[in-house]
Amino acid sequence: MNNELKKENNIKDITCICSMFCGTIALIAGLISFLVFGILFLVQDWDTYRSCSDSAMGPYVIVALILTWGNGKAAKNEKKETSELVVGLIFYFLMNVGFAIWGGFELWEKSCPDLKNTNLWNFSLAVFIIQITSAVIILLIPCIIGYIVSREKEPDTNLSDTRRQLYNNTNKV
Secondary structure (H helix, E strand, C coil): CHHHHHHHHHHHHHHHHHHHHHHHHHHHHHHHHHHHHHHHHHHHHHHHHHHHHCHHHHHHHHHHHHHHHHHHCCCCCCCCCCHHHHHHHHHHHHHHHHHHHHHHHHHHHCCCCHHHHHHHHHHHHHHHHHHHHHHHHHHEEEEHHHHHHHHHCCCCCCHHHHHHHHHHHHCCC
């Protein structure tokens, strides 16, 4: 029975490692695709953007492409003090909200009709959605951490009952 538990744990560990590896590769591929398509659409629709005198959609996309690396750096696994993490979360939240506001104005207030039919406009919309989503996630992180910490402090009486049942079931075999 003990060997079966070890095999099951090994399979779970291997599955977890494979999932993390595949997820990392998918994130890297997505980031590279994001950057490549952003540059491609910017070059492809540059003349259309330039003909729209009130719009600053080109600089918005350029800044979004540059700051993509900054958001990636925020996710690095470094040991930081709690105050540094809080300041970092606040900074990235405000940055994402600020650029999302700028993007919203560029998309819905300053775009020319010709610009709305381009891949640059669609890419800007995708950047806007990513920034809003990032801001919401960053806003929820402290809530989730607080919930997890509060759950760890509460004694779990069901856990000892579960252990007792598991022990009794293994002794029967």
